[in-house]
Amino acid sequence: MADSNVYFGYQTALQILRAVDSSRRGVARYDDRKLPDRALGGEALAGIIERLCAMHPGLHIDLPAHVLVGGDAHRRLSRDCIEHVFSASLSGMPFYRLDKGVYVAAPHLAFTNIASAEKSRVALQELAYELCGTYQTRRTGVVSAYDVSPLSSVRSLRDFASANSSLRGARKAGRALRHVANGSASARETKLALVSALPYAQGGYNMGVPHMNYEVEASPAARVITGKSFFRCDLCWPDAKVAMEYQSRESHSGEASRIGDSRRANALASMGWTIVEVTNDELDSLAAMDTIAETVCRHQGRCLRPRISDYRARKLKLRRQLALPVRCGW
Template structure:
């Protein structure tokens, strides 16, 4: 009798350090939240809420149920009724009694409760190589959880679901390839439309490869440098520094840690000079 983890709880699990393991777990073909524990008391008698995956989750734990009569009433859980058909392979089995919404399904769920700029930031997060830690003031590296090529087809299977229109629209602002929230925040600030608080520039590329002249290649012992942000068609590249933390990240709800150290500063300065 498994529980199906949903919404904020699903987001918390995908942001945990165990997400690199979860992403490798098989996705189950049957995505109906059926065979639920028959009562709130059963969650405790079966030890479901004290499993390794759920023990550290903030309470209440968000679960999804198929109909109102399936609700489990108790202080430590919060029910969400999803009456529409859920696409196959929308959950992964992370423990015998725990099903976790996939990154794609979790993204759709978050589209119902957060603003479009924050949703765009979350889309970038799950397709890039980092996760925010609890509180959003730091982050840790991990492999991408999904990619834009999987998100778009998944949303097309959810036509009519709550939040799907905003989720689809937001994907057009997402950029793959950043390795920290600072790059994401700056890219969104520059490319989101003015009505969403951005400057309305075209979508940029992240860590764009710029080939070096032969003399610089010999000096730096590398054939190219990655530009933090680039608009290849317009032949524009941009490097950012720690000012992103103070002026860019807070409006988008992200406060990434400072890049510190002499090497990091010199690396940024050198790339800025070469790309300028």
């Protein structure tokens, strides 16, 4: 019976997908796309969630869970779930099958779900960077973690939004993705990327979307210096041979790391690359980021010259949206 099925969407879908190995997700058949008219009652839903958590160690679903239903005629209020009416006909692969009668929205559908309700484009862009990156926060998982597999890619998110342009949230998702890249390794790298890439109108430095954790092939001379065949750069603009390296408080400590960093910098310099380091404190300083942006833009062969009268106010607004300090000095 269709009404005994449950379809998880929105943030709940992302929590589930983080914990369920991709090899254990079945592709939902076309016939399985018919959503139930109503959500399951509290006990039935609790039973399904308990069963899923037993099947997939490490899975935790925050309540109320977000579930998709096909109509609003039978909607019920519940502390255990939030019902979202969803009756669109979809192209592509919108759902995975987890168990008999249990389905979860694919990352591209969950992202579009969230876009339909998200008022902040910057928040949506942070979410997209995380979905397409190698880290997770409470936006997509239960706990923060690094070195995780990406849930999606910019191309996959964009293609789904384009193929389902009539879907609520699809256009907003498409606009947000114009300034998103694959491969960010942390939330702070994402914030640095957005501050750098977003256009002047959004308070960014208009540098263009960087390649994240880009592999630069080492020249023969650079291999001699470092013994490495390639170098990974945090934020990179390959055409201009310029990159920004985010230096967190935890990274690159100790004498061995200092020597390795020095050799790496010399090797990249020998290949004509310019590397601009950005510390945690510099990212938190508007004045420091202004100076860094001017340096990077100069190496890109252009000037940082916004023709917007309230550009400073827009920069401050963007920093607040990214939860970055708005202090001007150090």
